[in-house]
Amino acid sequence: MFTTQRAYSSFAVPDIDEAVAFYRDTLGLDVTVWEEMGGGFTFKLPAGGTVFVYPKEDHEPAVFTILNFGVDDVDAAVDDLNARGVVTKIYTDPDYGTDEKGISRGFMGGPDMAWFRDPAGNVISVGVMTPQMLGE
Numbered sequence: 849m850f851t852t853q854r855a856y857s858s859f860a861v862p863d864i865d866e867a868v869a870f871y872r873d874t875l876g877l878d879v880t881v882w883e884e885m886g887g888g889f890t891f892k893l894p895a896g897g898t899v900f901v902y903p904k905e906d907h908e909p910a911v912f913t914i915l916n917f918g919v920d921d922v923d924a925a926v927d928d929l930n931a932r933g934v935v936t937k938i939y940t941d942p943d944y945g946t947d948e949k950g951i952s953r954g955f956m957g958g959p960d961m962a963w964f965r966d967p968a969g970n971v972i973s974v975g976v977m978t979p980q981m982l983g984e
Contacts, residue, residue: 856890856897859914860904861968864888867901870967874932909969918977922951922960925974929964936962938971 861867864887872879877891888902899915919925926936926949937950944952944963951962961975 856900857915858900858902859910859970860902860907861966861970862903862905862907863967864901864903866967871901874934907968909965910971913963913971913973915970916973916975916977919974920976922962922974922976923949926951926962929962929974934964936964936974938963938965 864881868879868881868889871877871889871891877893879889879891881887881889886903888900890898890900892898917925929936930949935950937946937948939946939950939952944961945955946952946962949962950964951960952958953960955961959976959978961973963971963973965971
């Protein structure tokens with residue numbers, strides 16, 4: 849019988865070791881590496897849920913955001929990410945109205961957000977999320 853109780857998200861990367869280092873060491877997520885199923889790893893999201901990252905040699909990064917981190921202060925989060933070596937200025941100003949730090953401040957009535965890429969080129973965001981966006 850179908851159930852939604854064990855839903856999880858997943859995405860691909862071409863280099864598992866590089867991705868593990870980024871998600872574990874740079875972002876600080878709790879990563880569990882899997883030798884089974886051809887390799888890959890999972891990380892648990894602090895608010896609940898699990899993400900499975902799997903190897904794919906011919907990986908092509910998605911042209912959309914694959915993972916979002918909600919924060920209370922986007923400026924502080926961007927400063928912290930930049931201090932960790934993460935580049936948050938990945939779009940030019942007209943794309944999403946980003947400022948010099950890569951923060952889009954209320955573009956088209958949305959929340960303040962910034963985007964960055966993992967080593968595989970997948971787009972991730974950090975932003976002040978509304979309760980509706982977080983499912984609250």
